Amino acid sequence: MDCRTTRLLFSDAQNGRLAPDDLKQRQLHLRACDPCSQAEQSESALTRVLRDRLPGHPAFAALRNRLEARWLASPRRASLPRPRSLLLPIGVAAALVLAMALGFSMGKRRGDPMALLGTEAVNDHLRMLEGETPLQVLASDLHQVKPWFAGKLDFAPPITFKGDDDYPLLGGQVARFLERRVACFVFARRLHKISLFVVPKQDLAGPREIAASFATTPEQSFASRGFSVVSWEKGELAYLLVSDVNSAELLELGRRVESSH
Amino acid sequence: MWGRRKDPEDATDAPFRREALTHVDALHGFARYLTGADSDADDLVQEAYARAFAASKQYLPESNLKAWLFRILRNVFIDRQRRDANGPLAPLSIDDVDDSALASAAPSSFDGDGVTSSDLETAMLALPETSRTVILLDLQGLEEDEAAAVLGCAPGTIKSRLFRARAALRELLKDYAPVRRLHGL
Numbered sequence: 001m002d003c004r005t006t007r008l009l010f011s012d013a014q015n016g017r018l019a020p021d022d023l024k025q026r027q028l029h030l031r032a033c034d035p036c037s038q039a040e041q042s043e044s045a046l047t048r049v050l051r052d053r054l055p056g057h058p059a060f061a062a063l064r065n066r067l068e069a070r071w072l073a074s075p076r077r078a079s080l081p082r083p084r085s086l087l088l089p090i091g092v093a094a095a096l097v098l099a100m101a102l103g104f105s106m107g108k109r110r111g112d113p114m115a116l117l118g119t120e121a122v123n124d125h126l127r128m129l130e131g132e133t134p135l136q137v138l139a140s141d142l143h144q145v146k147p148w149f150a151g152k153l154d155f156a157p158p159i160t161f162k163g164d165d166d167y168p169l170l171g172g173q174v175a176r177f178l179e180r181r182v183a184c185f186v187f188a189r190r191l192h193k194i195s196l197f198v199v200p201k202q203d204l205a206g207p208r209e210i211a212a213s214f215a216t217t218p219e220q221s222f223a224s225r226g227f228s229v230v231s232w233e234k235g236e237l238a239y240l241l242v243s244d245v246n247s248a249e250l251l252e253l254g255r256r257v258e259s260s261h
Numbered sequence: 262m263w264g265r266r267k268d269p270e271d272a273t274d275a276p277f278r279r280e281a282l283t284h285v286d287a288l289h290g291f292a293r294y295l296t297g298a299d300s301d302a303d304d305l306v307q308e309a310y311a312r313a314f315a316a317s318k319q320y321l322p323e324s325n326l327k328a329w330l331f332r333i334l335r336n337v338f339i340d341r342q343r344r345d346a347n348g349p350l351a352p353l354s355i356d357d358v359d360d361s362a363l364a365s366a367a368p369s370s371f372d373g374d375g376v377t378s379s380d381l382e383t384a385m386l387a388l389p390e391t392s393r394t395v396i397l398l399d400l401q402g403l404e405e406d407e408a409a410a411v412l413g414c415a416p417g418t419i420k421s422r423l424f425r426a427r428a429a430l431r432e433l434l435k436d437y438a439p440v441r442r443l444h445g446l
Contacts, residue, residue, distance in 0.1 A: 007424060008420045008421060008424050009420070010424070011399055011420070011423055012420070015402070017404075038370060041370070041372075042370055042371040042372075042431060043427065045371050045372050045373040046371060046373065046427055046430065046431055046434075048373060049373040049376050049381060049434075050381070050396070050400055051400070053376065053377065053378045053381050054378065054381050054382065054385065054400070055378050055381075055382055056286065056290045057289055057290040057293035057294070057299070057302070058285075058286035058289055058290060059285045059286050059288075059289035059303075059306065060299075060303075063285070063289065063303050063306065063307070064282075064285060066307070067282055067285060067306075067307065067310060068282065071278045071282065071310065071314060072275060072278060072279060072282070176299060
């Protein structure tokens with residue numbers, strides 16, 4: 001086997017698509033040819049980087065919901081596509097009307113609006129955990145993380161909590177939260193990871209109802225699919241913490257974040 | 262490589278749609294690297310599914326559904342580019358690059374150290390579309406004939422296309438990592 005063929009067959013060899021004879025010939029060539037051996041190492045490094053670090057950009061919950069509503073609903077309810085910008089408000093409005101018709105009082109208890117936020121927060125947190133959206137800036141120093149967001153968001157997340165021994169800062173990323181680019185800071189608690197989403201309140205779906213559901217301090221938590229979620233608001237921004245740590249530990253981080261403002 | 266489904270009624274059933282929708286993450290990722298923007302990727306995915314379900318009679322159940330959906334999505338992307346007279350010009354095709362010496366020249370080393378996700382995404386988006394696509398299809402595990410169907414080329418050209426695309430990506434990435442190392446980042 002010559003050098004050219006050996007290098008062209010890299011992907012086939014990696015993916016187990018080579019016949020045993022070809023694989024053997026290729027291995028023999030690699031042992032005898034230093035340039036090809038070096039090329040093999042570079043190819044392997046590239047594959048490793050692509051598999052480990054290339055952001056996967058999976059679909060966000062809103063797109064999934066739209067597709068499922070259109071294509072998995074009963075035929076009578078299936079309808080022509082609507083402009084994307086209209087769908088979310090329509091969906092949220094419909095959910096609110098339904099919830100109110102069922103006797104829920106949005107101002108008195110955490111009903112559907114917060115459940116919607118909790119679901120989205122958990123989805124985004126899971127994407128981070130599963131490495132689908134790896135941390136885009138890895139740093140334990142807040143002075144590296146905060147400036148990294150400059151130019152990537154149309155607001156500045158006013159986080160001043162630098163992390164500490166109990167909750168070290170791991171890094172950050174730009175996340176998509178209800179189709180909005182938001183800041184996500186990631187902290188650790190022992191072996192657990194905690195996402196802190198900073199979201200402009202005005203961009204949240206159903207702003208009046210949701211805004212009414214936010215506390216002004218991180219004093220309450222609720223559960224979503226087994227994860228703890230803590231939310232609060234300050235000024236024009238809303239904050240959501242989500243993790244699988246217990247709610248007391250999440251509330252404590254919320255207090256540290258809030259008290260450092 | 263994709264023929265007609267034997268029973269056209271099956272094409273519109275919920276199980277088929279449900280199975281097709283399980284590939285939404287892969288499709289969205291592909292669309293995101295084609296368009297470079299989440300909102301455009303969302304639109305592309307939605308149109309691709311609409312087109313796929315409208316043409317589902319042409320899908321053979323024993324073939325690779327993900328590959329079939331990828332081909333449709335890329336066709337939607339190309340159609341949109343063609344329709345958009347004011348859109349960006351098509352980047353240089355990978356086939357226009359002279360690579361005759363690439364596969365036998367002494368390689369420059371690449372270890373991937375210091376390459377971040379952000380670097381990688383930026384470099385991928387800097388590649389010509391066909392290069393990006395062939396790398397993504399390989400990462401998705403598509404076979405050569407499936408990738409060739411997506412790209413509209415002969416299966417025999419996929420190996421060399423992939424080789425050239427990866428070489429170009431490595432060259433781009435080498436511009437990032439040393440700068441970061443130099444600054445101790």
